[in-house]
Amino acid sequence: MTTALSIKDLRKVYSNGFEALKGISFDVQEGDFFALLGPNGAGKSTTLGIVSSLVNKTSGQVEVFGYNLDSQADKAKCELGVVPQEFNFNMFEKVEDILVTQAGYYGIPAAEAKQRSEFYLRKLGLWDKRDEPSRSLSGGMKRRLMIARALVHQPRLLILDEPTAGVDIELRRSMWEFLQELNASGTTIILTTHYLEEAESLCRNIGIIDRGVIVKNSSMRDLLQQLNTETFILDISPSQSQCPVLEDYAVTIQGGNTLQVDVEKSQGMNRLFSQLSEQGIEVTSMRNKSNRLEELFVSLVDKTLPEKAKAGENNE
Amino acid sequence: MSNKQLFIAFWTLLVKEVRRFTRIWAQTLLPPAITMTLYFIIFGNLIGSRIGEMGGFDYMQFIVPGLIMMSVITNSYSNVVSSFYSTKFQRHIEELLVSPTPNWIILAGYVLGGSVRGLLVGLIVTTLSLFFTDLHIHNFWVITSVVFLTAILFSLGGFINAVFANSFDHISIIPTFVLTPLTYLGGVFYSINLLPDFWQGVSKLNPILYMVNTFRYGILGVSDINIGLAYAMIIGVIVVLFSYSMYLLNTGKGIRQ
Numbered sequence: 145m146t147t148a149l150s151i152k153d154l155r156k157v158y159s160n161g162f163e164a165l166k167g168i169s170f171d172v173q174e175g176d177f178f179a180l181l182g183p184n185g186a187g188k189s190t191t192l193g194i195v196s197s198l199v200n201k202t203s204g205q206v207e208v209f210g211y212n213l214d215s216q217a218d219k220a221k222c223e224l225g226v227v228p229q230e231f232n233f234n235m236f237e238k239v240e241d242i243l244v245t246q247a248g249y250y251g252i253p254a255a256e257a258k259q260r261s262e263f264y265l266r267k268l269g270l271w272d273k274r275d276e277p278s279r280s281l282s283g284g285m286k287r288r289l290m291i292a293r294a295l296v297h298q299p300r301l302l303i304l305d306e307p308t309a310g311v312d313i314e315l316r317r318s319m320w321e322f323l324q325e326l327n328a329s330g331t332t333i334i335l336t337t338h339y340l341e342e343a344e345s346l347c348r349n350i351g352i353i354d355r356g357v358i359v360k361n362s363s364m365r366d367l368l369q370q371l372n373t374e375t376f377i378l379d380i381s382p383s384q385s386q387c388p389v390l391e392d393y394a395v396t397i398q399g400g401n402t403l404q405v406d407v408e409k410s411q412g413m414n415r416l417f418s419q420l421s422e423q424g425i426e427v428t429s430m431r432n433k434s435n436r437l438e439e440l441f442v443s444l445v446d447k448t449l450p451e452k453a454k455a456g457e458n459n460e
Numbered sequence: 461m462s463n464k465q466l467f468i469a470f471w472t473l474l475v476k477e478v479r480r481f482t483r484i485w486a487q488t489l490l491p492p493a494i495t496m497t498l499y500f501i502i503f504g505n506l507i508g509s510r511i512g513e514m515g516g517f518d519y520m521q522f523i524v525p526g527l528i529m530m531s532v533i534t535n536s537y538s539n540v541v542s543s544f545y546s547t548k549f550q551r552h553i554e555e556l557l558v559s560p561t562p563n564w565i566i567l568a569g570y571v572l573g574g575s576v577r578g579l580l581v582g583l584i585v586t587t588l589s590l591f592f593t594d595l596h597i598h599n600f601w602v603i604t605s606v607v608f609l610t611a612i613l614f615s616l617g618g619f620i621n622a623v624f625a626n627s628f629d630h631i632s633i634i635p636t637f638v639l640t641p642l643t644y645l646g647g648v649f650y651s652i653n654l655l656p657d658f659w660q661g662v663s664k665l666n667p668i669l670y671m672v673n674t675f676r677y678g679i680l681g682v683s684d685i686n687i688g689l690a691y692a693m694i695i696g697v698i699v700v701l702f703s704y705s706m707y708l709l710n711t712g713k714g715i716r717q
Contacts, residue, residue, distance in 0.1 A: 198554055
């Protein structure tokens with residue numbers, strides 16, 4: 145399988161001496177839907193900035209579909225589309241002009257650029273706004289405009305830096321559908337997001353970065369299997385004045401009608417429900433306390449990092 | 461990128477730049493027309509009629525080439541400095557940086573865009589001047605070459621200013637405190653032969669003097685300086701500014717972190 149993005153020993157030290165990336169390496173395979181996660185300041189945007197040629201690297205290698213970003217920059221850039229975190233188009237230009245101009249920067253003739261612009265503007269529900277100045281668009285429309293602009297030269301690798309930040313739920317869902325459709329048609333997608341349920345539902349592989357070090361790089365399935373204990377919130381009836389005693393389960397009561405129960409993977413849920421039923425307690429609804437990926441994310445970032453960070457420093 | 465793709469990228473950028481300054485024509489094309497018309501009326505007609513001849517020509521004829529050149533210089537510079545700084549400020553420079561457009565095409569697009577505005581304003585001012593005086597063409601090739609080279613030179617200057625600018629104040633400091641004084645002292649309104657020897661020597665350190673006088677030579681056939689030396693100086697400065705601009709772009713100064 146072709147490697148869509150290959151990053152080797154990538155390091156970035158800013159002029160103030162801050163080491164944002166400590167020699168990270170990872171690959172993203174063609175056709176993948178890859179999540180690059182990490183807390184604020186972890187190095188996600190720096191990594192994507194270097195791949196996008198917006199940030200100068202200190203050392204290391206980046207290849208896009210086998211094209212080296214230093215020696216074959218034009219070929220590498222043609223394979224890459226970038227949707228940045230912040231709006232970065234000319235607010236005074238018309239929507240269609242933004243796309244046609246961007247296509248021109250890739251050497252696409254005007255007639256073809258207009259056809260492609262129409263296709264993507266229609267696809268993303270912006271065709272009716274084509275003659276409007278971009279500043280008049282709503283926040284969600286501006287996000288979609290940036291996606292259309294990133295696709296107008298038809299890249300094989302699309303990078304999205306927090307594309308759904310500040311977007312309402314309905315629009316977020318429609319963007320997810322669009323991205324899944326795009327991925328199914330063969331476009332490799334790399335996504336950064338703070339919405340972990342978004343990463344869990346969309347992405348097949350995941351890299352977690354913190355303090356300039358990759359602390360986890362695996363498939364989403366393998367990662368989620370590492371989760372040994374899940375915490376569930378149970379809404380119960382009737383109301384309880386004391387926490388019920390449940391053998392082998394760690395239970396706390398949160399108000400008379402809500403229980404929080406830690407369930408290990410080996411335990412299963414049947415015995416939990418049986419014991420509650422025996423005590424005359426009915427479970428009216430149940431949900432995870434937090435997203436499964438979120439639990440893993442927090443544990444990885446909080447616990448694993450200090451040793452990894454040291455290891456990263458030692459490797460340099 | 462193939463040559464055809466490079467040309468498309470260049471043309472796209474040039475068209476975008478021209479579209480920008482024509483969209484805001486009331487800020488870019490109208491003010492120099494009004495300002496220069498006032499110069500023609502006040503300095504050329506009212507004051508000039510009392511001054512008499514300058515360099516063997518009536519005063520209006522003498523200042524017209526300088527005023528045309530002043531418009532070209534100011535507008536070429538201000539177009540690139542404001543456009544490129546805005547591009548940085550609004551971050552849509554990133555549209556170019558992520559694309560395969562090479563740095564020399566980026567530079568060429570902005571510089572030619574600025575030059576087009578400078579030349580267009582120069583043409584407007586020339587047309588207006590015809591309402592006040594007759595213009596003769598002494599050497600067409602000198603006129604066209606020097607005005608084009610001057611537009612390129614000051615567009616490059618504007619580009620470098622924009623790269624270093626971190627605020628809107630920074631894009632007005634050079635035009636206000638450097639460009640305007642040099643232009644006024646660059647022989648637009650007087651022949652340096654009127655000055656004492658010492659100040660003539662000082663004036664010859666002003667690069668704008670060479671451009672104004674070469675352009676005036678192309679129209680009137682008179683100049684305070686050697687035309688060959690002027691061309692050498694202008695082309696030399698263009699080479700230095702172009703090289704420095706490319707260095708700034710290649711290292712990402714002011715545009716890449």
